[in-house]
Amino acid sequence: MMLQIDTANKLLKDVVEESLAFSATTRKGVLLLEDGTRFEGLSFGYEQATAGEVVFCTGMVGYPEALTDPSYTGEILTMTYPIIGNYGVPNAERWEGDRIHAAGLIVSNYIPTPSHFESTMDLSTWLKREKIPALEIKDTRLLTQHIRKHGTMLATIIFDEDIPFHNPYVDNLVARVSTSEVREHGSGETTIALIDCGAKHNIIRSLVARGVRVVEVPWDYDLFADDRPFDFDGILVSNGPGDPKMAEKTIQTLRAAMEHEIPIMGICLGHQLLALAAGGDTYKLKFGHRSQNQPCLLAGEKRCYITTQNHGFAVGTVPEGFEPWFINANDNTNEGMRHRSLPFFSVQFHPESTPGPMDTEWLFDLFLEKVYEAKGALI
Numbered sequence: 001m002m003l004q005i006d007t008a009n010k011l012l013k014d015v016v017e018e019s020l021a022f023s024a025t026t027r028k029g030v031l032l033l034e035d036g037t038r039f040e041g042l043s044f045g046y047e048q049a050t051a052g053e054v055v056f057c058t059g060m061v062g063y064p065e066a067l068t069d070p071s072y073t074g075e076i077l078t079m080t081y082p083i084i085g086n087y088g089v090p091n092a093e094r095w096e097g098d099r100i101h102a103a104g105l106i107v108s109n110y111i112p113t114p115s116h117f118e119s120t121m122d123l124s125t126w127l128k129r130e131k132i133p134a135l136e137i138k139d140t141r142l143l144t145q146h147i148r149k150h151g152t153m154l155a156t157i158i159f160d161e162d163i164p165f166h167n168p169y170v171d172n173l174v175a176r177v178s179t180s181e182v183r184e185h186g187s188g189e190t191t192i193a194l195i196d197c198g199a200k201h202n203i204i205r206s207l208v209a210r211g212v213r214v215v216e217v218p219w220d221y222d223l224f225a226d227d228r229p230f231d232f233d234g235i236l237v238s239n240g241p242g243d244p245k246m247a248e249k250t251i252q253t254l255r256a257a258m259e260h261e262i263p264i265m266g267i268c269l270g271h272q273l274l275a276l277a278a279g280g281d282t283y284k285l286k287f288g289h290r291s292q293n294q295p296c297l298l299a300g301e302k303r304c305y306i307t308t309q310n311h312g313f314a315v316g317t318v319p320e321g322f323e324p325w326f327i328n329a330n331d332n333t334n335e336g337m338r339h340r341s342l343p344f345f346s347v348q349f350h351p352e353s354t355p356g357p358m359d360t361e362w363l364f365d366l367f368l369e370k371v372y373e374a375k376g377a378l379i
């Protein structure tokens with residue numbers, strides 16, 4: 001017992017000393033919000049100014065997955081969990097994109113000495129390598145309360161000189177992160193066309209694990225062109241960054257897919273795009289949903305799923321022919337819809353999780369059931 005207390009004291013002392021050494025050697029930076037609010041902080045990332053929208057995620061884990069999720073493009077991500085960096089950076093196989101996509105990172109306490117058997121480097125090294133600025137501002141609670149009260153807002157992370165604010169949602173961010181070439185994953189007799197609007201890797205892993213071949217195509221690929229080099233049995237339209245209304249070409253593809261009655265599953269941005277394609281509408285939430293504990297009620301039932309989410313826009317008008325399927329129990333916003341008679345459905349949350357609970361993974365099975373039914377190969 002005594003030994004354990006001694007060890008714990010030593011560990012605590014080490015952490016305090018490392019933390020003091022970190023503050024003594026690091027440069028100061030400022031998180032500046034568009035309403036003039038300033039948060040001073042210590043830099044632990046790449047020291048170059050950045051602009052975007054500042055958002056907060058209340059997840060207790062998952063900073064490697066969140067940072068690499070292409071949906072965070074253009075966003076300065078605040079992690080509200082007070083200890084970030086403590087388990088380092090895992091191998092790229094565990095990432096959700098091929099690099100860091102968030103525009104910047106804000107934390108309360110950065111832990112410079114990771115401890116985890118899968119850690120390959122510390123978070124600061126990774127951020128510097130990927131040229132992503134990051135600040136330890138201590139009072140992430142005040143920042144989050146401010147955003148909750150006034151809504152997400154534009155912000156900059158600056159060091160010596162000011163830079164202009166920039167609204168990322170006026171850009172076509174999907175075009176920036178989507179694959180530029182057609183790529184194949186896995187094998188099987190059934191082919192799913194994955195429209196990559198910034199797809200998290202675990203969407204591909206989740207499909208491949210179920211024995212299907214996935215053909216990943218760019219966001220603006222014409223799936224119905226006569227000279228298309230492959231056939232497919234279903235379409236999964238992925239998550240992705242920015243305002244869904246900017247991805248007009250994907251919306252057109254989904255309209256054509258509905259005309260052909262091809263089974264469709266949409267995830268997050270994919271949900272918003274399917275709603276727009278079918279005549280529904282989307283709007284921007286005050287401060288979005290970003291965490292791994294968003295409660296979603298199955299419409300008309302007493303069942304609630306705990307879900308992973310990361311979105312700032314939402315479906316306001318569920319299109320004709322569809323019915324609301326999941327509802328967020330915190331604020332009653334729409335979290336999913338399904339067509340009343342055809343094999344089209346979509347969800348605002350992430351059934352592929354990573355990070356977060358796997359409660360809704362069954363949606364991939366449901367999608368493939370619809371695909372097999374449509375193929376006439378009932379299982």
Ligand SMILES: NC(=O)CC[C@H](N)C(=O)O
Pocket residue numbers: 071238239240241242243244267268269270310311312313314
């Ligand atoms: N994770 C996502 O697909 C996000 C969708 C969209 N960019 C939003 O913020 O609402």
